[in-house]
Amino acid sequence: xxxxxAMNTLIRIFHHYSGKEGDRYKLSKAELKELLTSELTxxxxxxxxxxxxxxxxxxxDSNKDNEVDxxxxxxxxxxxxxxxxxxxxxxLKEEGF
Amino acid sequence: xxxxxAMNTLIRIFHHYSGKEGDRYKLSKAELKELLTSELTxxxxxxxxxxxxxxxxxxxDSNKDNEVDxxxxxxxxxxxxxxxxxxxxxxLKEEGF
Numbered sequence: 001x002x003x004x005x006a007m008n009t010l011i012r013i014f015h016h017y018s019g020k021e022g023d024r025y026k027l028s029k030a031e032l033k034e035l036l037t038s039e040l041t042x043x044x045x046x047x048x049x050x051x052x053x054x055x056x057x058x059x060x061d062s063n064k065d066n067e068v069d070x071x072x073x074x075x076x077x078x079x080x081x082x083x084x085x086x087x088x089x090x091x092l093k094e095e096g097f
Numbered sequence: 098x099x100x101x102x103a104m105n106t107l108i109r110i111f112h113h114y115s116g117k118e119g120d121r122y123k124l125s126k127a128e129l130k131e132l133l134t135s136e137l138t139x140x141x142x143x144x145x146x147x148x149x150x151x152x153x154x155x156x157x158d159s160n161k162d163n164e165v166d167x168x169x170x171x172x173x174x175x176x177x178x179x180x181x182x183x184x185x186x187x188x189l190k191e192e193g194f
Contacts, residue, residue, distance in 0.1 A: 001135070001136045001137070001138060001139075002106050002109075002110060002136070003106070003107070003110050003136035003137060003174075004136070004137065004138075004139055004140075005103075005106070006102075006103040006104075006106040006107055006110075007103075007174065007177065007178045007181060008181075009099050009100070009102070009103040010100070010103055010178055011178065011181060011182045011185055012099075013099060013100050013103075014182070015185075025186055038098070039098045039099070039100035039101070040098070040100060040101065041098060041101075042098075042101055043101075070179060070182045070186075071179050074175040074178055074179055075175070077100075077104065077175070078171040078172070078174070078175045080104065081104045081107055081108065081171055082167060082168050082171055084104060084105075084108060085108045085111070085167045088108055088112075089122055089167075
């Protein structure tokens with residue numbers, strides 16, 4: 001189903017980047033940066049903050065090991081998706097739905 | 098990108114069901130049940146608990162309004178995806194990766 005496909009995609013993307021170096025099941029800062037710049041081009045295109053990746057890493061890395069595990073990654077995806085949805089609902093409401 | 102597509106899919110699926118009755122931006126219990134049984138067939142196929150949907154609803158509905166908003170829905174998707182990922186990582190480790 002599309003929902004199960006979407007969940008599989010999230011798992012696949014995470015491991016595509018997390019497997020590149022160091023702990024195979026966690027994203028280093030370099031891996032996180034590569035994932036964000038390659039996979040969230042629309043989201044990052046309006047951003048000029050060179051410290052953005054550092055900030056995101058700091059926010060996500062709740063256990064302070066300087067790596068982002070899958071759980072922490074899903075927190076980011078959930079927050080971004082909620083932000084996109086807020087924008088989407090706002091637009092629907094403006095259009096009178 | 099595939100990540101942005103996955104996020105769009107989550108938003109689209111939620112609104113497909115949430116728009117059916119009552120508050121257009123929230124899932125009623127009937128809508129949640131329809132979403133789970135239609136979109137998570139693999140996940141639910143092993144489950145025989147008739148109260149499962151009630152339990153999920155109760156767990157998700159953190160603001161106790163008997164409806165699930167998009168934020169609460171993303172909590173479920175994140176938890177399920179983390180569970181799938183745990184299983185996936187376990188299998189990889191067993192295979193020696």
